Amino acid sequence: MYFTYLAATGLTTGAIYALIALGIVIVYRATNVVNFAHGEMFMLAGFLAWTAHVTFKLSYLAALLISVALTFAISIAIYHAAYRPLMKYKDLNPILLMMIGLSFVLRGVARELWGGKGDYLTFPPLVSPEPIQFGGVMVMSQQVVVLGAAVAVMILFLLLLRYTRAGKFMQATADNAKAARLVGLRIDRVYMYTFGIGAAVAAVSAVLMAPLILLNPDMGFSLFIKGFAAAVLGGLNSIPGAIAGGLILGLTEQLAAGYVDPGLQEVAAFVVIFLVMIFIPSGLFGQKRTREV
Amino acid sequence: MASILSMRTVGFLFFGFFLLLPLVGVNDFYLYIASLVPIYVILAMGLNLLVGYAGQLAFSNAAMFGIGAYGAGLLMKHFAIPFWLTAPVGIFAAIAVGTLLALPALRLSGIYLALTTLAFAQCTLWIMTHWISVTFGASGFTIKAINFSPIPISTERGLYYLAWASCIGLLFLTRNIVGSRIGRAFVALRDHEIAAQSLGVNLLRYKALAFALSAFYAGVAGVLYAGLLGFVGPESFGLQQMVLQLAAMVMGGTASIAGSVLGGFLIVAIQEVVREFRFSIEIAFGGLLAVFVLVRPTGLIDIVRSRYPAWRERLEGYGGYKPVEDERATAK
Numbered sequence: 001m002y003f004t005y006l007a008a009t010g011l012t013t014g015a016i017y018a019l020i021a022l023g024i025v026i027v028y029r030a031t032n033v034v035n036f037a038h039g040e041m042f043m044l045a046g047f048l049a050w051t052a053h054v055t056f057k058l059s060y061l062a063a064l065l066i067s068v069a070l071t072f073a074i075s076i077a078i079y080h081a082a083y084r085p086l087m088k089y090k091d092l093n094p095i096l097l098m099m100i101g102l103s104f105v106l107r108g109v110a111r112e113l114w115g116g117k118g119d120y121l122t123f124p125p126l127v128s129p130e131p132i133q134f135g136g137v138m139v140m141s142q143q144v145v146v147l148g149a150a151v152a153v154m155i156l157f158l159l160l161l162r163y164t165r166a167g168k169f170m171q172a173t174a175d176n177a178k179a180a181r182l183v184g185l186r187i188d189r190v191y192m193y194t195f196g197i198g199a200a201v202a203a204v205s206a207v208l209m210a211p212l213i214l215l216n217p218d219m220g221f222s223l224f225i226k227g228f229a230a231a232v233l234g235g236l237n238s239i240p241g242a243i244a245g246g247l248i249l250g251l252t253e254q255l256a257a258g259y260v261d262p263g264l265q266e267v268a269a270f271v272v273i274f275l276v277m278i279f280i281p282s283g284l285f286g287q288k289r290t291r292e293v
Numbered sequence: 294m295a296s297i298l299s300m301r302t303v304g305f306l307f308f309g310f311f312l313l314l315p316l317v318g319v320n321d322f323y324l325y326i327a328s329l330v331p332i333y334v335i336l337a338m339g340l341n342l343l344v345g346y347a348g349q350l351a352f353s354n355a356a357m358f359g360i361g362a363y364g365a366g367l368l369m370k371h372f373a374i375p376f377w378l379t380a381p382v383g384i385f386a387a388i389a390v391g392t393l394l395a396l397p398a399l400r401l402s403g404i405y406l407a408l409t410t411l412a413f414a415q416c417t418l419w420i421m422t423h424w425i426s427v428t429f430g431a432s433g434f435t436i437k438a439i440n441f442s443p444i445p446i447s448t449e450r451g452l453y454y455l456a457w458a459s460c461i462g463l464l465f466l467t468r469n470i471v472g473s474r475i476g477r478a479f480v481a482l483r484d485h486e487i488a489a490q491s492l493g494v495n496l497l498r499y500k501a502l503a504f505a506l507s508a509f510y511a512g513v514a515g516v517l518y519a520g521l522l523g524f525v526g527p528e529s530f531g532l533q534q535m536v537l538q539l540a541a542m543v544m545g546g547t548a549s550i551a552g553s554v555l556g557g558f559l560i561v562a563i564q565e566v567v568r569e570f571r572f573s574i575e576i577a578f579g580g581l582l583a584v585f586v587l588v589r590p591t592g593l594i595d596i597v598r599s600r601y602p603a604w605r606e607r608l609e610g611y612g613g614y615k616p617v618e619d620e621r622a623t624a625k
Contacts, residue, residue: 028404032404033404034404034408082583082587085587086586086587091348092350092403092404093344093348093350093403094586094590096350096403096404096407097350097539097543097582097583097586098582098583098586098587100352100535100536100539100579100582101536101539101540101578101579101580101581101582101583101586102579102583103579104532104533104536104575104576104578104579104580104582105575105576105579105580105583107575107579108573108574108575108576108577108579109576111573111575112573112576221532225411225412225415228408229412232408263423266419267416267419269412270412270413270415270416270419271416273408273409273412274397274409274412274413274416277397277400277401277405277409278397278400281400281401281405
């Protein structure tokens with residue numbers, strides 16, 4: 001009973017970590033950059049949906065769509081203003097510094113707009129908070145909704161990547177940017193959409209997660225660390241790896257917190273990053289990186 | 294005119310002004326602000342050795358700063374050992390952890406290094422907040438005012454001179470490091486790791502040295518900070534502190550000693566202005582970091598240099614901003 005409760009919670013949070021990791025991985029595959037501000041996109045999307053749903057009394061679905069569209073647009077604007085000028089340097093340090101600076105600005109802006117330190121906003125529950133029976137297992141109905149929606153988003157994303165033109169462009173650029181440019185792809189544009197789509201996936205997960213958590217300006221960073229831990233666990237350049245990594249991290253976290261010590265939930269991600277980086281840097285599913293001279 | 298504005302003259306005026314400041318009778322609050330300047334200059338110099346010269350972008354410097362402060366502060370608190378004995382322990386703790394951190398860092402670079410050190414820093418912060426029986430948790434702890442007893446000087450003034458003396462000492466140390474084979478090895482491994490290796494630069498040794506040196510600087514700064522504040526708490530050593538230090542380095546000038554001094558000074562000054570106007574620290578320093586990386590990545594010192602060529606330094610300037618046509622280059 002206790003185990004199934006932990007497993008259900010672990011799978012739900014794991015599905016959200018998987019979505020965040022998915023956003024990190026597609027951006028990394030295309031551009032070789034991990035977007036530090038990815039968590040801030042998640043956080044902004046949560047607040048935007050809150051404003052649409054609570055302040056403007058729009059339906060949940062409308063709030064979801066508005067939040068995703070706005071996050072997509074903000075992310076593309078950020079790509080043009082901040083990232084694109086720095087992509088031309090061989091060294092990654094300038095763009096990393098830009099990302100950490102920018103994520104602070106976004107966090108500060110969110111704090112100014114949606115409340116100060118320690119101010120948490122609650123998102124009204126989507127379905128009744130009553131737990132439901134599921135063949136002898138008690139689960140929260142909200143968790144079922146989140147899990148189902150997360151799986152749907154993943155499938156939708158994989159279909160998009162495999163069967164649409166944009167998805168094929170993204171795959172081609174990720175595989176070999178020079179070759180993609182030679183055959184006439186405007187890789188600059190592909191990068192832009194990749195950043196946008198990565199942020200949109202983060203936005204969907206934020207709006208799905210919103211009724212289960214308290215919204216606050218600092219949540220983006222901690223979720224980014226967890227999403228990154230999931231991504232490196234699966235291998236930073238593997239999409240199935242990101243999903244598996246997310247689920248493994250979510251389950252590990254819950255089981256460690258439930259059976260050993262509640263404090264472990266927060267450190268599990270750091271420990272995973274450390275161990276993976278030191279012992280299996282290419283992750284569980286990732287391709288081995290070769291050294292260039 | 295140029296001779297008056299030479300680096301040496303301006304340096305003498307800058308440090309001379311601060312060394313004479315307590316004699317003209319400023320109040321304790323301004324003395325406290327002026328004591329923060331050398332601490333941030335030390336931090337910026339240490340970070341510059343690691344990031345600017347050796348090219349290892351690590352996000353662990355704020356954690357090292359914290360380990361120095363906690364190491365010295367906790368010994369004072371738990372065992373009532375005087376500051377003079379705990380300060381070296383705090384500095385040594387920071388060096389030890391920094392050197393250990395260099396071990397995983399040897400295998401990692403770029404984004405992997407940045408994120409692993411970031412995870413390490415968050416983990417350190419978590420320990421400071423949650424190991425309550427030792428670290429007193431999120432609320433932090435106070436330490437007794439430091440007694441300079443044989444020397445007839447008040448605590449505030451004693452610490453002020455101690456901080457400035459450490460800063461000037463470390464400034465000369467940095468200058469000598471940069472001027473020696475160590476500095477040249479750092480720059481070589483920053484600009485091309487494999488080329489450096491084939492020229493006989495021992496990567497293991499110099500990367501570990503870069504991490505240990507920056508941890509040493511951060512440890513000294515942390516010990517001084519704990520003494521100055523009389524309070525140690527986890528909030529001072531989080532990601533915000535890291536952004537402050539990075540902003541100090543980038544704003545002043547990456548891979549420049551004069552730039553570190555300028556950056557450290559400006560960070561303290563801007564922080565006070567931002568507090569005065571009750572503006573968001575996050576937006577101010579995150580924004581400064583982002584804008585400088587984008588618009589003037591070589592820092593303010595480069596403006597001075599372009600006007601007064603006598604301000605040139607050994608191994609100056611950061612190689613990372615050379616545009617290179619590669620896979621990530623934008624298509625035109």
